[in-house]
Amino acid sequence: GGIFSMVVTLFLYQFVTFSSTSQIFGVLTLKDSLSIGIVEELGKVLIISYFISQLxxxxxxxxxxxxxxxxSGFAAFETAGYIYRANAQLVAVAILRGWSAIxxxxxxxxxTGGAIMIVKRDHPFKFSQLLDTRFLVFFVLAVLMHAAWDWNITILGSNYLKLILLIGLAWIVVFVLMNAGLKEISHLKQQSHS
Incomplete structure (x- = not known):
């Protein structure tokens, strides 16, 4: 899944242009960061949808x-690319990518995988389900978190603080989805006993 989502993402990048600031100085503008978030999250969603449908x-x-x-597969391949290009910063890049992977x-x-299941439920998967507002809210949230992660801004002058806050926010959203999933299992268990 990681390899396939990386391939899809690389294909989708063919339709995106980045600002000259990004290309010359390596500084991502908000537009650049949003483009990355949309492309990479969309690439993963397409592959997640495929596996949900097939399984x-x-x-x-x-x-x-x-x-x-x-x-996680996507992150592993992306991290390998960052480390390969890191040169003298190899250890620093590996440590940053390692702890922030969570x-x-x-x-x-x-x-986004949990959000797909919220709209799919027991029905066969259809791409039109990705237009359901319940999915789109979570997808947009993932894109915005991804964009904020990549955007060259800091919180109180610290990029690490920004990453820690984004990690906390992401896990709060996952816990909300996990809670919905556990309630779903509990409901199914009650139905089977009645």
Missing amino acids: DVHHVLDGILIGAAVG GGHLVWAAI
Whole structure:
């Protein structure tokens, strides 16, 4: 899933242009960051949707798990690329990517995977379900968190503080989805006993 989502993302990047500030100085504008968030989250969602459809799953927790698997694979390949290009900063990049992985692609994809299942439920997957407001709210939230992650802004002068706050926010959203998934399982359990 990680490889496929990376391939889809690289294809989608063919339709995106970045600002000259980004290309010359490596500084991402808000527009650049939003473009990255949309492209990468969309690439993962398409592959998550494929696996959800093929595995014919029916529960929110299934979607969270599939999303997390795709997101972690994506993150592994992206991190390998960052480390490959890091040169003298290799150790610093590896450490940053390592500790921050708990709140990046894995969690954002888990959010969208769970959101797909909220709209899909027991029905066969259809791409029109991705236009459901219940899915779009979570998808837009994942895109915005991703964009804020990449955007060259800090909180109180610290990029690390920004990342820590975004990790906390992402996990709050995952816990909300996990709670919905556990309630769903509890409801199914009660139905089977009656």
